[in-house]
């Protein structure tokens with residue numbers, strides 16, 4: 281963060297400033313966060329915590345899970361991946377995004393900040409929404425927020441197809457029934473400089489793998505626009521580049537065999553923990569079908 285303060289601070293005279301603010305911690309937003317954080321951009325994800333994927337009963341077409349995966353676990357793992365790579369999580373709903381302006385008076389905002397996001401903490405005390413996950417990674421950094429403001433140099437909108445919080449910056453949009461989609465250049469840039477879109481809000485196909493890929497694509501577009509030296513986000517075995525007389529390109533890493541084995545062992549332990557027991561959260565359905573704001577189906581606790 282450009283300006284470091286207590287993340288629960290609501291004193292608007294000290295505004296946290298991130299290089300990248302991501303609105304929406306669903307499939308697209310968490311994928312984007314993993315890429316921007318790994319590119320060493322200060323990244324925060326503001327999320328209301330309710331990826332639509334949580335309504336799925338069992339995800340059977342996401343790569344890497346031959347027998348499928350619990351959708352709530354998949355979101356937990358994605359969130360943990362983003363935080364392990366350095367992204368901060370803030371639990372809340374962005375109610376307004378505006379440009380930094382003269383009317384902001386004596387707010388202490390970094391000179392580099394383009395946007396100010398107003399974030400309302402909501403009453404949802406659902407454990408997974410607050411950032412706990414199957415591997416006990418409450419340290420995924422989610423912070424229950426009351427109303428607060430966060431500044432950002434760049435913003436990726438990866439929320440649901442309701443863009444009303446973007447009214448003050450007024451990107452080009454397309455209305456389709458009750459949904460609003462942001463127009464973009466195909467690589468995630470909207471018509472507002474510094475504002476990007478990913479996932480459903482960018483009207484991509486309604487599939488998790490597409491949303492994840494789109495989050496990555498938008499993040500890489502942003503990384504290039506930020507002029508961060510970047511070739512690819514690759515981890516290669518020691519010597520892959522250097523033994524051919526090449527420098528390790530920016531964004532890439534070479535790891536020794538010892539380090540590779542250590543990382544593999546860590547990944548095995550983490551996945552064993554994630555998959556040790558069934559996920560504890562209730563099945564979701566469409567909220568119109570049950571008497572529960574989040575669509576939690578009664579009697580589905582484990």
Ligand SMILES: Cc1cc2nc3c(=O)[nH]c(=O)nc-3n(C[C@H](O)[C@H](O)[C@H](O)COP(=O)(O)OP(=O)(O)OC[C@H]3O[C@@H](n4cnc5c(N)ncnc54)[C@H](O)[C@@H]3O)c2cc1C
Pocket residue numbers: 303304305306307308309326327328329330331332333334335336337338339340341342372373374375438439440445478479480481485486487488489491
């Ligand atoms: C019943 C059902 C089953 C499905 N099954 C599958 C399947 O089997 N396979 C598959 O590939 N896809 C499936 N999908 C589709 C998949 O869930 C979506 O395509 C995918 O989740 C879209 O990702 P996203 O990141 O765009 O949106 P989401 O994952 O919904 O994420 C959006 C995030 O933005 C947050 N948010 C919204 N507004 C704000 C705001 N103002 N401020 C802060 N945060 C905000 C939400 O809380 C949420 O966390 C299913 C969908 C449904 C409804």
